[in-house]
Amino acid sequence: MPRNIFTFDPVERFVAGTVGEPGERTFFLQARTGKRVTSIVVEKAQVFVIAERMGLLLRELRRNDPSMRIDLGATSAVDDQPLEQPIFEEFRAGVMALTWLSDRELISIELQALPETGEETDELFNDDDESAPDLLRVILTLSQADAFAKRCLAVVNAGRLPCPFCGLPLDPRGHVCPRANGYRR
Numbered sequence: 001m002p003r004n005i006f007t008f009d010p011v012e013r014f015v016a017g018t019v020g021e022p023g024e025r026t027f028f029l030q031a032r033t034g035k036r037v038t039s040i041v042v043e044k045a046q047v048f049v050i051a052e053r054m055g056l057l058l059r060e061l062r063r064n065d066p067s068m069r070i071d072l073g074a075t076s077a078v079d080d081q082p083l084e085q086p087i088f089e090e091f092r093a094g095v096m097a098l099t100w101l102s103d104r105e106l107i108s109i110e111l112q113a114l115p116e117t118g119e120e121t122d123e124l125f126n127d128d129d130e131s132a133p134d135l136l137r138v139i140l141t142l143s144q145a146d147a148f149a150k151r152c153l154a155v156v157n158a159g160r161l162p163c164p165f166c167g168l169p170l171d172p173r174g175h176v177c178p179r180a181n182g183y184r185r
Contacts, residue, residue, distance in 0.1 A: 003125075003132050006031070006038045006090065009139040014109075016047050016152045017083035022160045023171060029093070029111065030083050031138050037084045040111060040136055041092045044156060050109070051152030053098050054145050057107065061100065061142070079151055091134045097124055107145045111136045 008014070013032040018025040027047050030039045091113035099108040112124050113133035125132030140148060160169035165179040 002130050004090070004134040005127060006134070006136045007139075008033050008036075008038070008137070011138050011140060011144070013079065013084075014138050014140060014144065014148055015079050015081075015083070016042075016050075016148070016155045018155060018158075019083070019087065022158070023169065025159065027155070028083060028087060028089075029136070030087070031136065032084055038090055038136060039083070039087050040113075041089050042111070043093075044159075046093060046096060047152050048156045050096065050098070051149040051156070054107070054149040054152075057098060057100060058142065058146055058149070079147060080154075090136070093136075094120075094133070095122060095124055101139070104139075105142070107140045107142065109136075109138045109140065 008031040011031050011033055013030075015030055017028050017030060019028065020026050025044075027042050027044050028039050029042050029047070030037060032038075093111040094114035095112040097108075097110040097112075099110070101108055110124060112135050115121060115133050124135070127135075160171065162168065163170050163175060163177055163179075166177050168175060168177070
């Protein structure tokens, strides 16, 4: 089957969101421009890493070029609206890349699908490789990137509360706490 490359340049909305109850949530990244919507499944850890790296990139850009206009926080209100419905999963993300496009002063996020063959890879395939896994490419302004990173952190932190003793997530029924020698809390 030929490779699908979902490109959003420019993107109107790019957000992280979840479906399901805490502890059983499925994490999605969703890009929308006009009526075109693409949703991909990601792991919670991937959402956290994207937000963390995006924040580091934005801070580094501001530090290296103080004259660069990055209105972090000023114009980038966090999008707290739900994911666009209905949600159709295009693929499950594997390899991720975050790139600074210096000539355009924009940030590119690329998420490549996990290969169907089961072969793990840690590199993005070239666009012209027809047998490569599907790819989502989203181009963000600096304020969009800031808002996206903040939303990612909010989504990750909205899950189950941590146990005050061991830090592991608490289920509604409690959990077997290693700090309490296996007793339920």
